[in-house]
Amino acid sequence: FVPLLLLLAELGCSAQPTYPWKDAVTNRKLTCQQCPPGTFVAQHCTRDRQTVCKPCPDLHYTQYWNYLEKCRYCNVICEEKQVEVQQCNSTHNRVCQCQEGYYSEMEFCIRHSECPPGFGVEKLGTPFENTQCGACPRGFFSSSNSSTKPCQPHQDCEQQGKGTHDQHHDTLCTSCKLGRSNGTQGP
Template sequence: PLLLLLAELGCNSEPTYPWKDAGTGERLTCQQCPPGTFVAQHCSRDSPTVCRRCPDLHYTQYWNYLEKCRYCNVICGEKQVEVQQCNATHNRVCQCQEGYYSNMELCIRHSECPPGSGAEKPGTPFEDTKCHKCPPGFFSSNSSTNPCQPHQNCEQQGKVTNVQGNQYHDTLCTSCRLGGGNTTQGPAVEDDDCEQAMIDFVVYQNMPVKKLKRLQQILERSPKKQQPWTRAAIQEKFRTFLTHKKEEHYEVTKELLEALRIVKLHSIEEKVRKRFLL
């Protein structure tokens, strides 16, 4: 009980500091000033310490016996924002703005996770983005700071799976009646949904990248020398191009089948004809 009482007294007592009275030479124990104030006059035998509030743009954060407050000397730099204003008890606090993190006293933009990967842990003002490979059932089709997204469920939408998703792209669904089932009526080539399904099916076939590029060159009428893009990037760009041509009412089906023959992708051409009853 005695130890507990002494501990409580120690916790409740205000901090002190030793002081020598310049006039009398007497050694005294003065009370410190609380945060937000400073010592305007040290104590004497007859009077306690006189504390005064810090002036504007000055502060003291702890109990102290300073004769003047500290100046708020923190200035927010480039790509920083003020998260705490200078006040009587705290210096100004800055941190990196949204989308940036602190590294070697500089604010660096958060790293983007490459296609096929997503943010396992989003970046903060103090740490960079932590990326990880998208697990089965999830994908990321572009570089971003977002987490991997789940593949859509075609059955829940009353559709069928046309292209199975992977870590780079979503599962692609269609309302088109695909060949090979029990239906007696096949897909209509002029049907917009079926033509889109055919585009998706061809673009995401597992063909050599060299042949994929050649197919793209023929249909886009682009030069042979292209940017060194990844398979996923080429597929995304090629799909966007073909979809745009379809919307402009070009004969995409006819041109795509012809290009498959030129590139000698006969097995894929056969799959397309069988699947879409062409």
């Protein structure tokens, strides 16, 4: 019983898709075979002949098994700040996405946000998502606006016996630790 079930399932999966059609001459209802992607129905089936499929002309496509009488026109045009990532071909329409440094929001390409000083990039922007920023943790800094740079580690002044740091700038290592003098006296 199980082998029979598997055989039927395999036959069902590999069978060519069909569609109902009414023969104009005989008025009989027929089951016609669909055309594969990249083709269209040139002639519907009759009781004596299977469906006749023809390839899509240039700049036209069909993406799925179908019974269309003509292929769809490749109508996607890449807009400003978009690049073509897939050319129009017989099985797919043209595909566009935002160029590097931009992401798509409500069908517009918007420049990736820059993280301000004190914040670094936690996740780079993609053509589909904006940059994600996060505050620099203790021991790290970011001194400029950037849509690509993560927080940078401070120099290890403590190890050198020198200065301290904050989240907006790199460490400026000095000979004196905060709150101590270097032995020179003022006027």
